[in-house]
Amino acid sequence: xxxxxxxxxxxxxxxxxxxxxxxxxxxxxxxxxxxxxxxxxxxxxxxxxxxxxxxxxxxxxxxxxxxxxxxxxxxxxxxxxxxxxxxxxxxxxxxxxxxxxxxxxxxxxxxxxxxxxxxxxxxxxxxxxxxxxxxxxxxxxxxxxxxxxxxxxxxxxxxxxxxxxxxxxxxxxxxxxxxxxxxxxxxxxxxxxxxxxxxxxxxxxxxxxxxxxxxxxxxxxxxxxxxxxxxxxxxxxxxxxxxxxxxxxxxxxxxxxxxxxxxxxxxxxxxxxxxx
Amino acid sequence: xxxxxxxxxxxxxxxxxxxxxxxxxxxxxxxxxxxxxxxxxxxxxxxxxxxxxxxxxxxxxxxxxxxxxxxxxxxxxxxxxxxxxxxxxxxxxxxxxxxxxxxxxxxxxxxxxxxxxxxxxxxxxxxxxxxxxxxxxxxxxxxxxxxxxxxxxxxxxxxxxxxxxxxxxxxxxxxxxxxxxxxxxxxxxxxxxxxxxxxxxxxxxxxxxxxxxxxxxxxxxxxxxxxxxxxxxxxxxxxxxxxxxxxxxxxxxxxxxxxxxxxxxxxxxxxxxxxx
Numbered sequence: 001x002x003x004x005x006x007x008x009x010x011x012x013x014x015x016x017x018x019x020x021x022x023x024x025x026x027x028x029x030x031x032x033x034x035x036x037x038x039x040x041x042x043x044x045x046x047x048x049x050x051x052x053x054x055x056x057x058x059x060x061x062x063x064x065x066x067x068x069x070x071x072x073x074x075x076x077x078x079x080x081x082x083x084x085x086x087x088x089x090x091x092x093x094x095x096x097x098x099x100x101x102x103x104x105x106x107x108x109x110x111x112x113x114x115x116x117x118x119x120x121x122x123x124x125x126x127x128x129x130x131x132x133x134x135x136x137x138x139x140x141x142x143x144x145x146x147x148x149x150x151x152x153x154x155x156x157x158x159x160x161x162x163x164x165x166x167x168x169x170x171x172x173x174x175x176x177x178x179x180x181x182x183x184x185x186x187x188x189x190x191x192x193x194x195x196x197x198x199x200x201x202x203x204x205x206x207x208x209x210x211x212x213x214x215x216x217x218x219x220x221x222x223x224x225x226x227x228x229x230x231x232x233x234x235x236x237x238x239x240x241x242x243x244x245x246x247x248x249x250x251x252x253x254x255x256x257x258x259x260x261x262x263x264x265x266x267x268x269x270x271x272x273x274x275x276x
Numbered sequence: 277x278x279x280x281x282x283x284x285x286x287x288x289x290x291x292x293x294x295x296x297x298x299x300x301x302x303x304x305x306x307x308x309x310x311x312x313x314x315x316x317x318x319x320x321x322x323x324x325x326x327x328x329x330x331x332x333x334x335x336x337x338x339x340x341x342x343x344x345x346x347x348x349x350x351x352x353x354x355x356x357x358x359x360x361x362x363x364x365x366x367x368x369x370x371x372x373x374x375x376x377x378x379x380x381x382x383x384x385x386x387x388x389x390x391x392x393x394x395x396x397x398x399x400x401x402x403x404x405x406x407x408x409x410x411x412x413x414x415x416x417x418x419x420x421x422x423x424x425x426x427x428x429x430x431x432x433x434x435x436x437x438x439x440x441x442x443x444x445x446x447x448x449x450x451x452x453x454x455x456x457x458x459x460x461x462x463x464x465x466x467x468x469x470x471x472x473x474x475x476x477x478x479x480x481x482x483x484x485x486x487x488x489x490x491x492x493x494x495x496x497x498x499x500x501x502x503x504x505x506x507x508x509x510x511x512x513x514x515x516x517x518x519x520x521x522x523x524x525x526x527x528x529x530x531x532x533x534x535x536x537x538x539x540x541x542x543x544x545x546x547x548x549x550x551x552x
Contacts, residue, residue, distance in 0.1 A: 227503010
């Protein structure tokens with residue numbers, strides 16, 4: 001199709017709508033409905049099951065904020081795991097940290113990787129880096145089979161429907177804790193506080209039972225519901241709010257700054273209330 | 277009409293869409309097209325010239341952030357002017373500050389006041405307070421005729437089209453400076469950094485020529501374009517980032533906190549770049 005408008009209903013009664021110049025690819029994969037489209041406002045975009053995953057224009061926010069907050073919190077991240085994130089954006093940001101020796105991506109749907117490489121090359125480019133191992137497989141199982149292995153784990157999943165449903169369970173966070181080294185850190189995208197307050201409360205509560213340091217931070221992502229996106233960080237030892245000034249080194253970013261690192265944990269009152 | 281979807285095109289190629297239970301009022305006023313509707317997601321909403329002005333569910337963000345940031349920055353705000361803001365939400369927040377003896381609202385369109393009182397009573401309620409003077413008139417002219425009078429001026433305008441076009445000019449900021457006392461502060465809503473970066477740059481540059489302290493801060497407003505809204509603050513003496521801890525007193529809010537007061541000035545890198 002060409003020249004139509006695509007609408008994502010973010011709730012039953014509210015959504016975003018955007019002009020699509022043309023559909024680039026559409027496919028029912030083994031796991032989900034995948035769609036790649038060229039939009040007039042946001043550039044090429046990836047949709048899974050009708051939900052916006054990423055766009056060329058605003059992808060930097062999500063990918064920078066998933067990656068740099070935990071990676072600067074950890075004093076020396078060498079071995080990193082990304083669960084999901086088949087578009088490659090988080091991996092691209094991870095590779096900006098010179099301490100990282102190995103980054104593993106476990107994406108359940110190989111088609112996401114394939115079509116991201118094709119239509120979102122500036123996002124997916126890092127996947128071919130020699131420090132990166134790409135595994136097409138089940139992130140939940142990969143976590144369950146790993147022990148004391150990773151410095152940082154990032155969960156870049158879809159919403160808790162379809163293939164990602166296991167990634168929002170206490171069993172999964174427990175597995176993450178085992179897969180992390182003794183001073184490991186994990187981050188998971190946690191949807192938005194306006195429409196999914198119960199989910200945020202549940203995730204915070206579950207993660208708190210397992211990690212001594214649990215914090216929520218947010219970022220503005222215009223193509224995601226409400227424009228305010230939440231991330232849950234669980235840490236065994238290092239507090240993201242106590243990062244030594246000298247730990248921050250210069251990296252090229254469009255959203256993240258070391259000042260924003262701290263400010264992103266300062267929550268609007270109604271969001272803060274969800275975490276207590 | 278009943279049971280239809282309303283779409284606001286926030287740019288040529290992108291918009292939000294929402295289910296409208298019923299239209300409450302629609303009128304071509306002397307200045308603009310006014311529409312009040314009951315929406316399924318956001319409660320009652322006010323639209324001017326097809327743009328979302330406010331909704332019952334998310335109005336607290338905008339109104340708290342316009343009012344409390346300058347009012348806590350000023351050590352003793354007594355005389356306050358709100359230009360625009362006929363829905364009354366900023367006035368409601370202003371009245372939470374016990375130091376305020378007088379609050380003047382100058383709204384050009386009396387119909388906005390009339391229908392806000394009718395359909396958004398919990399927003400407009402403060403307009404009947406005895407400390408409040410409501411003037412239906414031209415804010416630009418009111419500013420031009422005032423001198424050394426106000427502690428804080430808030431510009432709660434529509435976009436720089438239609439009746440608000442004069443409120444985005446250097447002449448207006450100059451008039452505001454004259455209307456303020458020697459340690460006065462003003463705040464103006466400044467649209468959003470994703471789609472209106474040129475406007476933000478222009479406003480920052482203009483205000484910097486007139487006020488020794490000029491700063492940009494942001495808040496998340498889901499029904500406004502991109503979900504990230506910017507506010508420009510100009511101050512003759514008091515720095516919003518150097519508010520004495522004891523200055524903050526407890527007020528009831530849903531978004532603003534004293535920690536967020538400071539954090540809201542910490543900008544994403546691409547937004548910070550617009551201010552330099």
